[in-house]
Amino acid sequence: MSLVQEKQIAITVVSRAANLAQSVFKKLVNAETVTKKDKSPVTVADYSCQSLISLLLSKAYPNDPIVGEEDAKDLRQPTDESKQLKNRVVDLVNAELSKPQAAGEADDLELGVTRSETELLDAIDRGTFEGSAKGRMWCLDPIDGTKGFLRGGQYAVCLALLIEGKVELGVIACPNLPVDPSKPDGPRGVVFGAIKGQGAFQRPISETNGPLSKISMNSITKESIAQASFCESVESGHSSQGDSANIAKELNITKEPVRMDSQAKYCSISRGDGDIYLRLPVSASYEEKIWDHAPGRLLVAEAGGKVTDIHNKDLDFSLGRTLKNNKGVIVAHESIHGDVIKAVQKVLNVA
Numbered sequence: 001m002s003l004v005q006e007k008q009i010a011i012t013v014v015s016r017a018a019n020l021a022q023s024v025f026k027k028l029v030n031a032e033t034v035t036k037k038d039k040s041p042v043t044v045a046d047y048s049c050q051s052l053i054s055l056l057l058s059k060a061y062p063n064d065p066i067v068g069e070e071d072a073k074d075l076r077q078p079t080d081e082s083k084q085l086k087n088r089v090v091d092l093v094n095a096e097l098s099k100p101q102a103a104g105e106a107d108d109l110e111l112g113v114t115r116s117e118t119e120l121l122d123a124i125d126r127g128t129f130e131g132s133a134k135g136r137m138w139c140l141d142p143i144d145g146t147k148g149f150l151r152g153g154q155y156a157v158c159l160a161l162l163i164e165g166k167v168e169l170g171v172i173a174c175p176n177l178p179v180d181p182s183k184p185d186g187p188r189g190v191v192f193g194a195i196k197g198q199g200a201f202q203r204p205i206s207e208t209n210g211p212l213s214k215i216s217m218n219s220i221t222k223e224s225i226a227q228a229s230f231c232e233s234v235e236s237g238h239s240s241q242g243d244s245a246n247i248a249k250e251l252n253i254t255k256e257p258v259r260m261d262s263q264a265k266y267c268s269i270s271r272g273d274g275d276i277y278l279r280l281p282v283s284a285s286y287e288e289k290i291w292d293h294a295p296g297r298l299l300v301a302e303a304g305g306k307v308t309d310i311h312n313k314d315l316d317f318s319l320g321r322t323l324k325n326n327k328g329v330i331v332a333h334e335s336i337h338g339d340v341i342k343a344v345q346k347v348l349n350v351a
């Protein structure tokens with residue numbers, strides 16, 4: 001599938017949202033964070049980025065449904081707190097929308113024009129689609145790693161296009177990831193992406209008209225597996241760190257794991273900053289959300305890697321908003337994925 005136009009649009013909208021999120025971070029105040037029912041945080045940036053991306057996507061593809069993490073319920077409450085939050089979202093999205101189209105950005109998105117409050121809230125609620133195995137749908141995590149965003153660490157703006165339940169295009173912007181990993185204190189902000197069958201790429205977010213450079217994972221072998229480095233979540237509640245330490249031991253890996261929030265983990269290993277990403281189940285009941293994995297899964301696959309669950313099954317994105325038929329996520333180069341799975345299954349005592 002060519003998806004050339006979709007790719008350019010996805011890069012444009014995700015990069016715009018990344019700029020918006022960075023501007024929010026610089027002036028975020030406590031009142032702009034809400035705690036959801038499951039105790040996870042959602043900020044004015046999560047709502048604003050979902051509104052911006054969903055609005056622009058629906059200009060380009062009015063018939064495509066969107067599975068997005070957030071909804072506008074909390075912004076539509078008649079309380080003062082809620083009105084304040086809503087006004088901030090409207091102002092922030094309009095500030096980004098009113099910037100004219102830059103060189104290299106996609107045409108036909110009507111950039112440079114502000115929108116009404118109704119349009120911006122309705123755009124957020126376009127993300128309430130329940131998911132499907134049929135036709136086209138977009139999958140959006142406006143800020144992945146909200147906790148990382150709040151602590152000034154890694155976070156990502158994540159967008160994927162699924163067709164017949166399969167990820168065909170994925171784009172992820174990581175505003176706090178170094179452009180050059182060998183210069184961790186150098187410029188930051190990288191957009192990553194992949195189309196199925198066409199390889200994976202990266203580009204600095206700020207270079208809207210710059211070339212996309214091809215990326216690939218480190219080519220690690222069974223013999224060199226002990227040299228591999230692990231990547232895992234910062235949050236011990238999202239992945240079992242005790243189990244991952246035992247898996248590392250099983251594989252004779254001695255390097256300390258690199259902990260970072262968000263799908264920046266998929267991006268890092270796709271360009272060879274790390275080798276293995278483990279997300280090991282902590283609770284029997286948690287179902288992974290499709291927006292936490294859809295673009296990352298394609299990016300890694302196009303960079304030479306393999307992504308399965310702990311049972312070595314493919315991730316199934318066609319069953320609704322969660323990966324209800326999968327448990328955990330195991331990511332490694334194709335050549336060592338089987339060995340990693342063996343170690344995972346031994347330590348977790350599963351087959």
Ligand SMILES: Nc1ncnc2c1ncn2[C@@H]1O[C@H](COP(=O)(O)O)[C@@H](OP(=O)(O)O)[C@H]1O
Pocket residue numbers: 040069141143144145146147148233234235237238239260261262263282286289292
């Ligand atoms: N108990 C749990 N187990 C696994 N993932 C969880 C979880 N609770 C929340 N998450 C998800 O973990 C994501 C962050 O992943 P990571 O730990 O890799 O940074 C969150 O995304 P958001 O930050 O978009 O809400 C959220 O969807």
Ligand SMILES: [Mg+2]
Pocket residue numbers: 040041042069146
């Ligand atoms: Mg969240």
Ligand SMILES: [Mg+2]
Pocket residue numbers: 141143144145291292
């Ligand atoms: Mg997320």
Ligand SMILES: [Mg+2]
Pocket residue numbers: 046069141142143144145146
């Ligand atoms: Mg999120």
